[in-house]
Amino acid sequence: MKEMKNNPVCKLFGTELPIVCGGMAWCSGWRLAAAVSRAGALGVIGSGSMDAGLLREHIRRCREATDKPFGVNVPLQAPHVERIIDVVTEERVGAVITSAGNPALYTQRLHEAGCKVAHVVADSRSARKCAEAGVDAVIAEGFEAGGHNGRQETATLVLVPIVRRAIDLPLIAAGGIATGEGMLAALALGADGVQIGTRFVMTDESSAGDAFKRLCLTLGEGDTMLALKRLSPTRLVKNEFYRMMDEAEQRGATAGQLEQMIGRGRAKRGMFDGDIVMGELEIGQAVTLVRSIQPAGEVVGQIIGEFDRALERLCERTM
Ligand SMILES: Cc1cc2nc3c(=O)[nH]c(=O)nc-3n(C[C@H](O)[C@H](O)[C@H](O)COP(=O)(O)O)c2cc1C
Numbered sequence: 208m209k210e211m212k213n214n215p216v217c218k219l220f221g222t223e224l225p226i227v228c229g230g231m232a233w234c235s236g237w238r239l240a241a242a243v244s245r246a247g248a249l250g251v252i253g254s255g256s257m258d259a260g261l262l263r264e265h266i267r268r269c270r271e272a273t274d275k276p277f278g279v280n281v282p283l284q285a286p287h288v289e290r291i292i293d294v295v296t297e298e299r300v301g302a303v304i305t306s307a308g309n310p311a312l313y314t315q316r317l318h319e320a321g322c323k324v325a326h327v328v329a330d331s332r333s334a335r336k337c338a339e340a341g342v343d344a345v346i347a348e349g350f351e352a353g354g355h356n357g358r359q360e361t362a363t364l365v366l367v368p369i370v371r372r373a374i375d376l377p378l379i380a381a382g383g384i385a386t387g388e389g390m391l392a393a394l395a396l397g398a399d400g401v402q403i404g405t406r407f408v409m410t411d412e413s414s415a416g417d418a419f420k421r422l423c424l425t426l427g428e429g430d431t432m433l434a435l436k437r438l439s440p441t442r443l444v445k446n447e448f449y450r451m452m453d454e455a456e457q458r459g460a461t462a463g464q465l466e467q468m469i470g471r472g473r474a475k476r477g478m479f480d481g482d483i484v485m486g487e488l489e490i491g492q493a494v495t496l497v498r499s500i501q502p503a504g505e506v507v508g509q510i511i512g513e514f515d516r517a518l519e520r521l522c523e524r525t526m
Pocket of ligand 1: 228229230231232234253254255256280282305306307327348351352353354355381382383384385402403404405406408478489490491492493
């Protein structure tokens with residue numbers, strides 16, 4: 208890949224490559240963030256599964272492990288979000304990726320502390336709200352993505368050009384991108400960079416449980432599904448937990464009943480502790496494109512190699 212100094216995402220975050228590792232609850236701690244940042248992309252600590260004290264520890268450890276830029280993901284619906292925002296501003300984290308909430312809530316405060324802010328959306332209306340709220344970049348995350356998802360179920364191939372038309376900010380595509388070919392496609396659609404989650408779950412440095420990582424290697428087409436639509440649509444592995452929740456939804460269970468069935472700690476039990484039967488396992492459709500667990504730095508290098516070769520092939524074919 209040629210010099211990307213003028214790429215809007217690289218300029219914004221001070222990275223060499225326009226690749227962001229999605230901040231992922233239970234999967235992206237300081238080890239993964241530091242490994243991705245060392246490889247020239249933006250590593251992101253997922254604060255969604257941390258309290259304020261643990262997040263501070265992860266930020267400090269990441270800083271010890273690399274002098275490259277890194278970020279923190281902050282899901283805005285978290286009950287202790289105020290304390291999380293205190294920590295990222297006190298620690299002067301360079302990049303904050305907010306998600307699942309109103310982008311206007313903390314953007315100004317984060318800017319005052321010197322943080323660059325990108326917000327995750329799944330539709331063009333929310334993207335316009337981001338622009339009004341003054342965020343620095345928008346992450347457009349499509350239906351294929353692992354984890355929480357939009358209600359419109361718009362796939363990345365359609366979402367990215369719609370959002371591109373709606374806003375003039377640096378645009379990062381997410382959802383279903385796990386290879387250099389996918390990254391090239393996203394850039395062709397109008398994105399300036401990509402955010403990748405699923406592929407980085409399946410790395411040595413991700414804190415996902417070993418049993419979960421091993422299961423991911425075996426998953427094929429149709430093995431993940433958008434579930435929990437009555438609560439908060441989430442792409443999950445179709446295990447026993449998924450089937451239990453799906454049956455309850457089909458029977459007409461209320462949001463309250465569903466919440467009660469999930470109980471506390473279900474995501475930790477699945478993704479971190481590795482209960483692949485009754486735990487909540489979030490992963491994207493792209494899981495089926497990944498057939499090995501590798502070091503995260505190697506993954507970044509491979510994606511860039513694939514990108515370059517795909518671009519070359521495309522030029523040869525179209526010239
Ligand atoms: C296991 C897992 C956990 C995730 N947790 C979060 C989270 O806490 N906050 C967030 O904004 N996005 C979260 N995401 C979404 C990712 O940050 C990223 O946008 C998404 O994975 C991109 O799509 P892909 O999975 O197809 O690569 C999660 C994704 C996965 C796979």
